[in-house]
Amino acid sequence: MKKSTISILVIVGVLLVDQVVKFVIKTNMYYHQQIPILGQDWAFIHFVENNGMAFGISLGENYGKLALSIFRIITVIGLGWLINSLLKKKERFGLIVALCLIFAGAMGNIIDSVFYGVIFSDSGFVPSEIATFLPPEGGYSSFLHGKVVDMFYFPMIDTVWPSWVPIIGGNSFQFFRPVFNVADSSICIGMFTLLIFYRDFFSGGSHKKAKEVQETANTD
Incomplete structure (x- = not known):
């Protein structure tokens, strides 16, 4: 199988799983509803939405959201060009x-970000306010102003700092606090793979080429 075909399958597979999971969560759970995974007390399906970046990081409202959506689109276009190259x-x-x-x-x-504000109604905090797909009255927001659906929540450590710890003593501590989705996971796996196995592509590629040129010159 060609590399290009496998690359397309990876992209389509991640997108399909991500969007199916988000659709199921959005149309079957009310906001902040939480369901234990396999009965565990540290792993949950916890429905939230965010206006910003991965893991619930926010970048303001309206203009900030619009700027982030446009930036994402430009970044993806550039990344697609890089993969093709x-x-x-x-x-x-x-x-x-x-x-x-x-x-x-x-x-x-x-x-x-681009479509959900148009194709879904808003999610409420009670079972009667679960969002619907393509509501007759229109979506909860406008084009490019949708909210990202998150659902995976793994608070593996939920405790309180000892009182003798300076400054933070007595405060609660939770790991892992962010709620995330399949897309966030895909980005993190890709980034960690680059950092661990392919750092030379960003830092050493030019050095490698220079070495090859030097070795060629030495043999002439």
């Missing part, structure tokens, strides 16, 4: 897959 250059396939994971994750959250 690397495929043509027959770059290492692991590197391309990592970039595809980042691309797919970014696309998944872009879909929320």
Whole structure:
């Protein structure tokens, strides 16, 4: 199977899983509803939405949201161009897959930001206010102003700092606090793969080329 075909399958697969999960959560759960995963007290499906970046990080309202949506779109276009260029250059396939994971994750959250405000009604805090798909009265917001759906919540450690700890003593401590989605996970896996296995692509690629040029010159 061609590298380009596998790359497309990775992107489509991540996008499909991400959007199906978000659709099911959005149309079946009310806001802040929480369901334990396999009865565990540290793993939950917890429905929230955010106006900003991955893991619930926010970037203001209205103009901030619009700017973030546009920035995401521009970034994804650039990333798509980079992946296409690397495929043509027959770059290492692991590197391309990592970039595809980042691309797919970014696309998944872009879909929320661009379309969800138009195609879904708003989610409320009670069962009677679960969102509907394509409501007759229209969506809860406008084009490019949708909210990103998050649902995975793993507070593996939920405790209180000892009183003797300076400054933060007595305060609550929770790990892992952020609520995230499949797209966020895809971005993180891609980023960690790049940082661990392909740092040379960003920092050492030019050095490698210079070395090859030098070795060629030495043999002449």
